[in-house]
Amino acid sequence: MKQVFTSFDKVVSDIKDGSTIMVGGFGLCGIPENAINALVASGVKDLTVISNNCGVDDFGLGLLLKNKQIKKMIGSYVGENKEFERQVLEGIIEVELTPQGTLAEKIRAGGAGIPAFFTPAGVGTQIAEGKEVRTFHGKEYVLEESLTADFSFVRAIKGDRMGNLVYNKTARNFNPIIAAAGKVTIAEVEEIVETGDLDPNYIHTPSIYVQRIIQGNQEKRIERRTVTTTSN
Numbered sequence: 001m002k003q004v005f006t007s008f009d010k011v012v013s014d015i016k017d018g019s020t021i022m023v024g025g026f027g028l029c030g031i032p033e034n035a036i037n038a039l040v041a042s043g044v045k046d047l048t049v050i051s052n053n054c055g056v057d058d059f060g061l062g063l064l065l066k067n068k069q070i071k072k073m074i075g076s077y078v079g080e081n082k083e084f085e086r087q088v089l090e091g092i093i094e095v096e097l098t099p100q101g102t103l104a105e106k107i108r109a110g111g112a113g114i115p116a117f118f119t120p121a122g123v124g125t126q127i128a129e130g131k132e133v134r135t136f137h138g139k140e141y142v143l144e145e146s147l148t149a150d151f152s153f154v155r156a157i158k159g160d161r162m163g164n165l166v167y168n169k170t171a172r173n174f175n176p177i178i179a180a181a182g183k184v185t186i187a188e189v190e191e192i193v194e195t196g197d198l199d200p201n202y203i204h205t206p207s208i209y210v211q212r213i214i215q216g217n218q219e220k221r222i223e224r225r226t227v228t229t230t231s232n
């Protein structure tokens with residue numbers, strides 16, 4: 001049985017200044033928003049954050065950014081955040097932009113214990129500067145090192161008390177690979193069920209990758225409920 005938390009403040013309480021964290025989600029889809037809010041409230045700073053993007057100005061990772069709690073951001077897209085642009089231009093935050101497919105593979109490789117791999121993405125661009133380039137079968141490839149984190153934050157629709165997780169459709173996105181790449185993985189779930197309630201054939205993240213689990217209600221900012229009114 002994994003440790004089931006009831007307080008988001010408690011679940012992030014041992015994250016220290018200077019930690020490296022990975023955060024699941026794609027845009028605002030599938031982000032562990034309550035865990036992020038708790039990290040904002042904790043005041044922890046000088047974080048290295050690895051995520052596809054950095055939220056928006058007033059939501060998700062954008063809140064950590066607004067509080068200047070992020071020292072370095074490793075991601076692939078930052079175009080929706082004006083505060084991010086301002087901090088980059090003013091030299092407040094360090095940024096490492098990575099092609100999205102390469103970022104996903106760097107995280108997947110980290111979780112699989114693979115230290116590095118060769119990819120053709122970025123050859124001949126700034127991405128390849130200072131990195132080893134080799135030729136295989138007449139084509140150039142650049143060496144990319146894998147990524148891991150002190151803590152990984154993921155979000156799932158269901159989790160059992162062993163830590164097995166199921167994601168909801170496209171909200172799966174980066175979450176499974178990020179769950180595997182953290183030394184400590186914190187799973188924020190919409191519903192906690194009893195062990196055995198999840199069909200083992202449809203578990204997306206096995207419990208071995210999850211150390212902590214907590215239930216929380218999400219705002220789901222990009223989701224809209226549409227209802228149809230009918231006349232009697």
